[in-house]
Amino acid sequence: MFHFLLRLLSYRKFGEKRGLRSALQFVMATASFNFLDYFGFRYLFYTTFGLLLAISTTPPLVVYYPISKWSRKTWVRFVKWRNPSCTIVEETSVRSTLDQGRNQGIYTLLVQGKTIADGVRSHLLELTAKRPHLRSVLKRILGLYAWEQTTEFDVDNHLVTASCSFKGRPITESNLQEFVSDVTEKFLSPNFSPWQVFVVNCYLNGEETKVCIVRAHHLILRHSHLTLADFLPLKHSRENWAYQETDSPLTNLYSKPSAIPRLRQMLTESFSNYWNEFLCNNDPAENPEILKKQIGIFHCLKIAIIVWVSTVKEVTKCYKKIEGFKFTEYFSIFTREASKRNFRAHVVLWAFVSAVNPVEILYSGIHWAWYTCVTLTLKMPILLIRELNALRSSQKHYHPDTLTSMLSCYLPLIFQAIAEVVSITLIVITAPKLILEELFFKPVQTNHQLRPDSLCGRKIVAWSEEVEIETIRKISSITGASEAEILLATTAGSFKEYFKKKELQTPPEILVTAKFVSQKSIFIRNHEAKGVLCIGLPTKTPLFEDDPVETLQVIQENVQLARSKQKATYALSAAESSSGLVSSYTPSIVLKLALLYLTRRYSLSVTHVDGDLPVEGVDAAMYWRPPQGYCSMSVTLHRHGKGVRLGIIGDKHIAPQHSIITKAFPRSVQELAITVGVPRTPSRSRSPSPPSPLGSASPATSPGH
Template identity: 25%
Template sequence: MEDSVERRIYSAGKTFLCFVVFLICIQPLLLCYFVVSVSRLLWRNFLIVKNQHLTFVKKDNLRSFSYTARNPGIINVILHLQGEPNIDAIRDGIERAVLQKKMKSGELMFPKLSAKLVTCWGFYAWKMCPESFVVDNHINVYPPNYRGRPVTNSNIQDYISNIVSKYFPIGQPPWQICVIPVVGTTSLTRTEEMPSTSSVESASGNDTEEEQHSSSDFTMRLTSTEHYYIIVRMHHLLISEEPDLRLSDLLAIDSKSTTLSGRNEADIDRQIPKSPLMDIMQYPVYIPQLYMRLQIGLTNAWNEFKSKYDPYVGKSSTIQAPVTMPTTSTEFPSLDDSKLNTVETLPIETLPQLFASLLISYVTIASDFYKGFYATRHHPMIKIKFLNSLINREVKRRNISWEVIWHAMWATLNPIRITKVSFEWICWACVAISILSPHLIYRELQAFRYCFFQGHVGYPDTLIGFMFAYIPLCYNAFKEWLRLVGIFVQAPRFIYEELIEIHRSDEHVLQNISLCGRKVLSWSKKIDVNDIRRACSKHGVSPSELYMSANSSTIMELLHEYESVPVPKQIRVFASLHNHDFLQGYLNNEDYESGHLSLILPMEKVSRKQLKQIRQNFRVARENQVGIYFLFQLHKRFNLLTKFLPSVWTVIIFNYLSRRFSITVTEIVRNKNALQQRANMNITCWGHDVLDVLFFSPPHSNGSISLSIQQFGEHILLGVISDAQIHPLHIKLSDGWTKNLEKLF
């Protein structure tokens, strides 16, 4: 009991201290934001003026700071297609559907695909050079043999790893499409007369002769090849700078949705829990409802107020002097006064009418000034003239003058009028008490009956109806507000514990490997979606928890390969989920739903106990990391970290975080129901079916391994991309994941 009390006191003190430190750091961070933003803006504008032949990247994202020349951040997408590779069809499809695609204005849709990526004094920039762009340099055809052996399913992963480990050629736009035919009965004959179609280059300059064969060295006899692979390699800045680019557009893929027949798993799907990486933050429900009701109530009250006091009569009350937007930036919106004199107005006789007219005029002026503020030139005198014209318009419309004001004051304060109005109020009160009171009491009783016995508001304009509608809503909104305040107060402490505080017991050998920057990849065997469904239903867990259980055991087996370093009892990984269709969706997936958690994985073999522990860790992480999730969402939308800190500090912090979470696990689902029984028939423009798609995003900065669980059609597999220093142990991750997952079936 004493330990529990001491623990609570320590936790409360730590929370208070972290929150106070956060409040103290707000002012320096705001000052740093101002200095960094202004200095970057001035420096970038200076470089734009001095280098007008370059198009600078204006958005500073975290990838730009985390990736370097040694680790350039190349996104790799592998497509497995059925049929015989037709290089001419691939080239023609890319040129027609992407490179030559134009907008309505006549400009190219994707101009940066033919631009070189350069650096200029700390900023990335695009150097447009369409005259030197040759599409054949970006469509590379590789020979169907690797190290003296034909390329088959047994060595295709090593072959692709060897390709993706190479850098982009220097002086060319940062994207490539590599075609790898898999040998069936296809034969390749070397010839010297065939003209060069494309070339395979490497920026490192140390490739072997066997790896530098191009399509000019071979004549393909494409007679019965059953399948082949296409690797799409693109720089991350090219993806972020071309937000409308889709992989299906790049390879001219058409998708037709079809319902799979013969299997009905709807009942099982309802029993599978939702992924703990979804809906991490419970968004307010009652606060938006209260806001909407108040907004509707205020809008109705304002409309009634205007209909009563706005000095327009009949149809003429809808006539307003239109505001004409300027045709050039040197003008300000003009006001058409020709219709003002045709409006029949009511005279302002009393102070209430005067105050109502002034209030309506103020709101109208503010609304019109806000609408036309950005339509005027930025010069302050133009905006002042525009505001003055709005004021003169309202004064003229409502006939407001000093004479009218004086007349309204005298009419309101006249003793005879005061006596008359007082007598009218007394008479109305007597009538209301004697006649209207029984009717009002009856309505209140009826409202009480409806509210407390039937559960809905039958008379919303009564006091009982108003209280029944707003008191529970205000109470629940207040509870949500208290919960949000608690999250805000506790967020600095949890951010410190998860991202900054050192945990010696969680350190492992992958955090201290000297990385070379080159990447290798592999992928697991395909697992049927229905097997995952049955396993989730059997253990009562979500697919994400099932995947993490297999990942935990697989990572433990990998760490045991380093015999000189002990394996910790648990490690921390960065787990995320992306609701993103990487084939038909946009490659720049910043706008898609996602979830992020710092998750503790126990280094144990697959078992029910380990699966239960992972589920408990998920629950604790969801409770404690709402602030971290909100911080990631802010950074995702506003690039928070890159705007508040200088580039050097940003790089240092991100290097530390990427070393702390050297293993990242990403689950990519194409819809919210990750196991939804739905398939797509994806066909290229040259008529080949897409058998599989694999998406590989390299680990950031000091990260060593990136794992991605992906679903395509009716199967799920694990994609592994890691630093080349881990080769060949990275294959154990893909092979072991399948074996450990099958143990849970």
């Protein structure tokens, strides 16, 4: 009762604003949750909620899913019929669902080096000869994407080589960002395949170098199985990319199941061995001598099982290869497999006659009685002695044909697999409630300050000065926070300065979707599916205002809370990025509405890029993931070599104020370092080492403007 009164008093203002009845309802709801937590019934409640939700939603989904699939397939066939010269993109994805004219999914990579563009034209000619989508036009036909082949493909329409000047001035550190923004803000031509490589010679740090800007639509990368770096003739070997561990809290939310795959592999191998032995002893196709003598009913059943399994394999192959395969052809395949083994009706008939023959029955009875007697008197003692020897031995694998050896191998693995299944089941059961709570019902102030009234669709970019990674590591060793958490905290400080200088009302926090991207996945395509975490970046702290240490502490708490609660959403987003699980099972309209709502709620996307870069000739790199939906800005925290930069890509309507964030990032890192006691490093201008390759925007210039 006392706890209830405290809740009521704390929500007195809420009751005055919305009415006492609403306040009481809210307090009762929260009190009930605390009651369940207090008595340890939380998981019981989550389980009940998940089961009730599953029971209530399963019947509509069972009815709707086949209807939705049939409707989409029918629509795809209709569009194919109307446009026979086009290749329709049948699968859907989150990126495709969010695509719109004013916010396209164009990925961008900037690479700087002296020799990175040598032979780029011949490389692109070779690449486009192998990838037909790079020569096709991507169109939108009746709500679906389609590839249309063009006979007038010219690689020079996609490869642009610029001069060393921009707006009458040489391209240097002072106007490089302005030049790159001028490139990225131009739309890709709808008459060509949606990719472009831009090469420019410029002078950085007084030396002539080359900067390459690669832009490509996400469908180009997905369907052609390419990365942005594949468009450049970079010299690297796959063997140089060793497995790189990362301490980023944006990945590895849960350990991947290890016992289940191992158990599956071992069972598959054992079953394969037993099945091959079974075929060798019972398949007439492998051993024609089998049917030269009379077979019994049990041997007849074994041959029938072999014929049925072979038929299922052939049906599966035909169904995958032949579009429109009808299961009425199943009987013809079954007949063909049976005829291969001379398994006909008279064989089955004679086996049945043999089974009911009294002489055969008497013979079988004597055979089984003799076998049982020999087994009990001679074989059983030998088996028991072998089992006892295996039990006393510490090396069970020295006795491979014993039951003890098999149990010692399989039992621990089975128990571990059961534990993993229980853990996965709990995540699945509690997922609906947690997903709804985290994504939709969590109260938050919408971040309208980061979004213009309307999007023009043109994208501008900016990046910060390079911050030494050694400074971040020193802060990490003092505070105990990971490098990613420190970068998120300094990013929050940069946005805080952005709100102040624009004289906007600073929200309590900025809700972001954060994702980890390995450096390897930018330069070499792999199948490492990473999920997304929803995190709040605090711009106001509860105790001290503008305290970077408290901001870091709140970031750590938010990250740990997200890691503990968002395992289901992380797994779903990872499965969607790798196989399109969510988009294939969710109606397109429902998915689009939900995604548009979420992009309005989480109005900023953050990408953490980490890992070594063993690519010859690359002096600096910057990667941008495009914002989509209602998002107008995307942030990348990109580490390369001994430094890390903050990069921004956003709608042109936010220019030129977006450069405030990139310029504030080094100051935010330095402020946090001074606060925690990290000694200040000398500035780069006083250092004998050369300044950062990509440089930074001059205060007199406005990137993208």
